[in-house]
Structures are given as C-alpha cells and as structure tokens.
Amino acid sequence: MDERTRRRRLREVAEETFGWDRLRPGQREAMQELLDGHDVLLVSPTGSGKSAVYQVPGQLLPGPTVVVSPLIALQRDQVAGLRDVAAGGAVAVNSTQPEAERAESLDRAASGDAEYVFLSPEQLAKPEVLDRLAAARPSLIAVDEAHCVSSWGYDFRPDYLGLGRAIERLGHPPVAALTATAAPPVRDDIVRALGLRDARQIVRGFDRPNLWLEVRRFLDDEDKRQAIIADAAGRKGLGLIYVATRRDAAWYAERLREAGRRAEPYHGAMRAAERRRVHGLFRDDEVDVVVATSAFGMGIDKPDVRYVLHAAPPESPDAYYQEIGRAGRDGDPAAAVLFYRPEDLGLRRFFTGGRADEEILGRVAVLVHAHGGTVERGELQKTLDISAARLTKAVNLLAQAGALDVTGKGAVRYASGGPDPERAVAAAVELDEGRRRIDRSRLEMMRAYAEHTGCRRRFLLEYFGEPYEQACGNCDVDLAGDGAEEEDPGEGPFRLHAGVVHAEWGEGVVMRREPDRITVLFDEVGYKTLSLEAVEHEGLLTLRG
Structure with a gap:
C-alpha cells in the first residue's frame, strides 16, 4: 500500500x-x-x-x-x-x-x-x-x-x-x-x-493555551492554607485541589464544607466503595471540589474542570503538568495555581529520599536464587518478615537489574542467565541511586518553576522539549509585565537541544536558555542549571560532535 x-x-x-x-x-x-x-x-x-x-x-x-x-x-x-x-x-x-x-x-x-x-x-x-x-x-x-x-x-x-x-x-x-x-x-x-x-x-500538542498559569508565594503555612480556602470557596465551577498528605485532604475538605462548598476528600487509603462514591459525585456534578492526593488521577477525563489548585508542589514538573492538565479539557478558560512555600519541598524530598535497603536486596536475591523455582510473594514476605512495600521495592529493583522475573501476581523466580546475587544487589543499588539522582533533579526543576521570573508556559513546554519562543500572555508573570526578558533560544554557543558533555556528569542536552544560565538534562544525574558565565569562561561544557 x-x-x-x-x-x-x-x-x-x-x-x-x-x-x-x-x-x-x-x-x-x-x-x-x-x-x-x-x-x-x-x-x-x-x-x-x-x-x-x-x-x-x-x-x-x-x-x-x-x-x-x-x-x-x-x-x-x-x-x-x-x-x-x-x-x-x-x-x-x-x-x-x-x-x-x-x-x-x-x-x-x-x-x-x-x-x-x-x-x-x-x-x-x-x-x-x-x-x-x-x-x-x-x-x-x-x-x-x-x-x-x-x-x-x-x-x-x-x-x-x-x-x-x-x-x-x-x-x-x-x-x-x-x-x-x-x-x-x-x-x-x-x-x-x-x-x-x-x-x-x-x-505533539503540549501547549494548553486556555490554561491560566500562576504561582502564589507564601512564608507562613497558615496564611497559605487560608488563601487556598478563600480561593476555592470563591471560584465558580468544578475544581480540584491537590495536597501532599491524606490528613490535608480531609482538613481542606472540612474547611471548604464549612465555607459552604460541596467538598470531598480523596486518597489511596480510602475504602474502594468510598473512592467509587467520590468518583461518582465528581462525574455527576454533585460536588464542587475534590481535595485529593495524587491518587485521584488516572482515568479522570471530565472536560469541564475549571480550576486545579496545588496546596504544595508535586515531585516534578511531569506530575504537575499531568495534574493541571485535568482542567479545561473542553477548551474553555481554566486556571492552574500553585500555592508555594519553599519549605514544602522538604516533604517531597522525604517522599523521594528513601534509599534502597541493601540488606533486604541481598536476602531476597539469595533466597529466590537458592529456591531454584517460582516463589509466591506472600511466602517471601513471611519468610523475610518485612513489609509488602519494602519487598515490592526490592523485587522490582532486582527485576530491573535482570536478576528476577515477575512471573505472575505475587510470584517471582530467578532469571535464567541473570547475574549472581552479589552482582545483582550491586546493580540494583546503582539503579536505585541513579533514579534518586534523577528524582532529586526533577524536584529542583519544580522549585525552579515556582521561583521562575519569566513566562511560566515557556518554562513548562521547554522542560518537555517543546520550543516556545514567546511570552504566552496567559500567566501571572506575563500579565504583570515584570518578567525577565528571555533570550532567543537560537542564540549563543549552547543552543536549545544542543548535545553537550560535562567532565563529571557526562553527556546531556540543553533544555532551557535564559539570559544568564542554561539548564541541561544529563543522562546520569538529571537536570542541572549552570551559570552561562561559568560555562563559557571555565569550559565546563563542550559541544558533542
């Protein structure tokens, strides 16, 4: 054909x-x-x-x-x-x-x-x-x-x-x-x-021009909480508020009900029947706002959500764009507002900071290897006397390292031709550290978005590798007219999407250019923001041929 x-x-x-x-x-x-x-x-x-x-x-x-x-x-x-x-x-x-x-x-x-x-x-x-x-x-x-x-x-x-x-x-x-x-x-x-x-x-199509992008900065947690309640209580239409913890989901929902709004909390620890009830209310327009952790997300495709508020920054711009993308799918104006307090990033660091337990990795690898056949997950957990969450992390890291096969729900076996347990553990630890470096760099990019002084839409789109060479006119910075003038990404020695090499961090790609700095995505360590003066005068980067 x-x-x-x-x-x-x-x-x-x-x-x-x-x-x-x-x-x-x-x-x-x-x-x-x-x-x-x-x-x-x-x-x-x-x-x-x-x-x-x-x-x-x-x-x-x-x-x-x-x-x-x-x-x-x-x-x-x-x-x-x-x-x-x-x-x-x-x-x-x-x-x-x-x-x-x-x-x-x-x-x-x-x-x-x-x-x-x-x-x-x-x-x-x-x-x-x-x-x-x-x-x-x-x-x-x-x-x-x-x-x-x-x-x-x-x-x-x-x-x-x-x-x-x-x-x-x-x-x-x-x-x-x-x-x-x-x-x-x-x-x-x-x-x-x-x-x-x-x-x-x-x-294709990352730009959502109908979304108003805004960041509101706070020093005091109580001031931030009251501002979120006042904002949501005063808005028309259906909304979502994303929070970091189950406790906050319940707290904000209760405060909003006191303010006269039909509000419901949602988080992953709720019973399935209760989660279905909230989904039904949301689908049938019988609630004004759902206050949720990130558990409220996949499969949510309601076109008329008018606003998404974040009570704390998520772990990455990836997660943030996914969550704000639930607003305005009908093409009508909608708002995405981040309520930002720098201290809130500490909680996210806690969530992303758990290092793999090398001892547990070793015990899992040795036990499954010695067994020689398929082992049920429940049997492993009982024998090792560890939580399901810790076992899942160990099993999945060892699977990524090529040592274990996940053969069915709850069952694992040692991979044919896989590395011996000692090498498997070393590889799993290296994988875990690499993922943690990337996660930390993404969190720092979330901070960079919150503290950015230029067009917010441009920041997000360039993070995803989609060039955007003008101010959007539909974010708080552009409306105020006080954003820093941004350099044309085509200018300078390290252009947008140029391949570069750093002596310590290895190969990377330029993802953002600003008047005085560039942001590079390195294969091994994630996102790094570098002073252009230091880059050019100290030779920190070379262009890949």
Missing part, C-alpha cells in the same frame, strides 16, 4: 467506522508509522485522541489488537465505546471476571470475533494468557499510560516491568506506547523498558 493509498484508507476508516471527520496533530503520523511496521511512542495530552492511534490501524491490519490498559474501569469504558461502532468487537480480560468469561474473551480473540483485547499488565504476566494471545497472532500492541514503566517504576505496578518480555512473546508486532506527559528521560525509560525498536517518538 503506497503512502497516498494508506492516508486515504486511514481517513476512510476514521470517518466511516468511528465518525471522525478529521485526524488531529500527531494522530495520522503515528498511524502511518504503525502501518509501516514501526514502533511508536506518542506523547500527547489527555483528550487529544490517543486511542484513535491504535483503533484505526487495528482495522487495517490482520489479527487482533492487544491493548494494555491499567484501570479496569477504563477498560470497561473503552470496550463499551468500541461496541457502539462496527469495529470488529472488543473484549476485556481482567481479574474481576470469572475464569470462564476470561477464557471466552481469549477464544473470541483467537477466532477473529474480537478485534480489540484489553488487558491489565498483571494479566500479561500470566504465561497461560500470553500463550493464548500469542496463538491469536496479534498485529498491533498498544500500551496505554506508558509512563507507568518510569514515573512509578519500582514503587507501583511491578508487572509493567515485564511488558517488554510479553511484547517479545507476542511476536513483537508494531507497538504504540501512549502517554499524556513524558519528559525526555521518561521517554527514554519507556523505550528501554518496553524494548521498542527504532521507535518513532512523536511529541
């Missing part, structure tokens, strides 16, 4: 099957790459139609489309949406189904009665599920929320770490890795973890 015919067929399927009269920026390009047999990493905001990128090519390729989707509720929505169109059928395979229903779904995929098969990463960790899917010979694999392999890494969804192996077991057809926000190091993690081959990275 030549390019012209391919583009015509994509348009026809998009319109005739799904009712889309046009394709958005990045969609057609990603679809064409997949049809050409290439792996694709698409970074595009939520609400920009990333699902279309696998749905349309799935109609043109022989064999089922496997979609890895982390939330069961989201799977149900996606299956229901595809059942409403003549797209060849869709099924889900998840832990809430009886065994017979899961088997029937896999049978439908194998027989050609279902074009789309939605699974969680935990299901793909099961050998019997993989074998059934491999027999169906899938023509396309889509990994939704692909940043899970990086930004949550060893602290969440360990079965994401096995997706690269699962993709190979399924014959490695073209893979579409989809995410709403991923800075360059996260994109590198996704490519590496999923084993993408010669991946086409397509980054």
Whole structure:
C-alpha cells in the first residue's frame, strides 16, 4: 500500500467506522508509522485522541489488537465505546471476571470475533494468557499510560516491568506506547523498558493555551492554607485541589464544607466503595471540589474542570503538568495555581529520599536464587518478615537489574542467565541511586518553576522539549509585565537541544536558555542549571560532535 493509498484508507476508516471527520496533530503520523511496521511512542495530552492511534490501524491490519490498559474501569469504558461502532468487537480480560468469561474473551480473540483485547499488565504476566494471545497472532500492541514503566517504576505496578518480555512473546508486532506527559528521560525509560525498536517518538500538542498559569508565594503555612480556602470557596465551577498528605485532604475538605462548598476528600487509603462514591459525585456534578492526593488521577477525563489548585508542589514538573492538565479539557478558560512555600519541598524530598535497603536486596536475591523455582510473594514476605512495600521495592529493583522475573501476581523466580546475587544487589543499588539522582533533579526543576521570573508556559513546554519562543500572555508573570526578558533560544554557543558533555556528569542536552544560565538534562544525574558565565569562561561544557 503506497503512502497516498494508506492516508486515504486511514481517513476512510476514521470517518466511516468511528465518525471522525478529521485526524488531529500527531494522530495520522503515528498511524502511518504503525502501518509501516514501526514502533511508536506518542506523547500527547489527555483528550487529544490517543486511542484513535491504535483503533484505526487495528482495522487495517490482520489479527487482533492487544491493548494494555491499567484501570479496569477504563477498560470497561473503552470496550463499551468500541461496541457502539462496527469495529470488529472488543473484549476485556481482567481479574474481576470469572475464569470462564476470561477464557471466552481469549477464544473470541483467537477466532477473529474480537478485534480489540484489553488487558491489565498483571494479566500479561500470566504465561497461560500470553500463550493464548500469542496463538491469536496479534498485529498491533498498544500500551496505554506508558509512563507507568518510569514515573512509578519500582514503587507501583511491578508487572509493567515485564511488558517488554510479553511484547517479545507476542511476536513483537508494531507497538504504540501512549502517554499524556513524558519528559525526555521518561521517554527514554519507556523505550528501554518496553524494548521498542527504532521507535518513532512523536511529541505533539503540549501547549494548553486556555490554561491560566500562576504561582502564589507564601512564608507562613497558615496564611497559605487560608488563601487556598478563600480561593476555592470563591471560584465558580468544578475544581480540584491537590495536597501532599491524606490528613490535608480531609482538613481542606472540612474547611471548604464549612465555607459552604460541596467538598470531598480523596486518597489511596480510602475504602474502594468510598473512592467509587467520590468518583461518582465528581462525574455527576454533585460536588464542587475534590481535595485529593495524587491518587485521584488516572482515568479522570471530565472536560469541564475549571480550576486545579496545588496546596504544595508535586515531585516534578511531569506530575504537575499531568495534574493541571485535568482542567479545561473542553477548551474553555481554566486556571492552574500553585500555592508555594519553599519549605514544602522538604516533604517531597522525604517522599523521594528513601534509599534502597541493601540488606533486604541481598536476602531476597539469595533466597529466590537458592529456591531454584517460582516463589509466591506472600511466602517471601513471611519468610523475610518485612513489609509488602519494602519487598515490592526490592523485587522490582532486582527485576530491573535482570536478576528476577515477575512471573505472575505475587510470584517471582530467578532469571535464567541473570547475574549472581552479589552482582545483582550491586546493580540494583546503582539503579536505585541513579533514579534518586534523577528524582532529586526533577524536584529542583519544580522549585525552579515556582521561583521562575519569566513566562511560566515557556518554562513548562521547554522542560518537555517543546520550543516556545514567546511570552504566552496567559500567566501571572506575563500579565504583570515584570518578567525577565528571555533570550532567543537560537542564540549563543549552547543552543536549545544542543548535545553537550560535562567532565563529571557526562553527556546531556540543553533544555532551557535564559539570559544568564542554561539548564541541561544529563543522562546520569538529571537536570542541572549552570551559570552561562561559568560555562563559557571555565569550559565546563563542550559541544558533542
């Protein structure tokens, strides 16, 4: 199929099957790459139609489309949406189904009665599920929320770490890795973890010009709290307030109820029924504001959120942009306001500062190695007498080091050909320290955003590698007219996106240029902001050839 015919067929399927009269920026390009047999990493905001990128090519390729989707509720929505169109059928395979229903779904995929098969990463960790899917010979694999392999890494969804192996077991057809926000190091993690081959990275549409960006600075915590309550109580429309702790979620919700607002707290420790209740209120416009930790996020796609307030800075601009991106998805004006007190960064450092326990890593590695077979996670935890969280971190670090295979929910075994336990522990500790360096640098970039004296939109977009060469006119700095004049990124010896080398920190890429400094993203140590005077006069950087 030549390019012209391919583009015509994509348009026809998009319109005739799904009712889309046009394709958005990045969609057609990603679809064409997949049809050409290439792996694709698409970074595009939520609400920009990333699902279309696998749905349309799935109609043109022989064999089922496997979609890895982390939330069961989201799977149900996606299956229901595809059942409403003549797209060849869709099924889900998840832990809430009886065994017979899961088997029937896999049978439908194998027989050609279902074009789309939605699974969680935990299901793909099961050998019997993989074998059934491999027999169906899938023509396309889509990994939704692909940043899970990086930004949550060893602290969440360990079965994401096995997706690269699962993709190979399924014959490695073209893979579409989809995410709403991923800075360059996260994109590198996704490519590496999923084993993408010669991946086409397509980054589109980060700019959300309808979002008002603002930072309000405080010295006193009580002043900040009262300002947040007054702000939220005085706003119209549906809103979100993100807080750092469960206690703050409850405290702010109670204060806002006292101020006459319908407010609900939300955090990961709440019972599932209570979380569902708050989700329902939010969905049905029966609440004015949800006060939440970062647990309130994935799968939230309500178009008319009018404001997102942050009571404390999150751990990175990546997380911040993801969370403020839940406002104004209908294209109407919305506000994103960070209430900032420098001391609040100390709490984030605490959350990101936990060093891997070398002793526990060693005990896990030695025990699984000596066992020689598959060990249930519960059995490991009981034998080692450690918490589930500490065991999960150790297992996932050792899996990243190539020593352990996660073979199913709660089960691990020593990897064939993996390093011996001593070398595995050393590699895991090195991985952990590298991740901690990157995390600390991202937190410092969050500080830099909060204290930035230039256009806030430009800061965020350049952090994600998207050039933005003018003031946006829709942030607090630009409106006040007192921001520092920013240098054209094309000027000077170290231009935007130039490759550089530092004697100690190794290779990096220039991500920001300001009149007196540049910010470089180094492969090994993360983000560093350097004085241009020192760089130029002391020869701290050299350009990569």
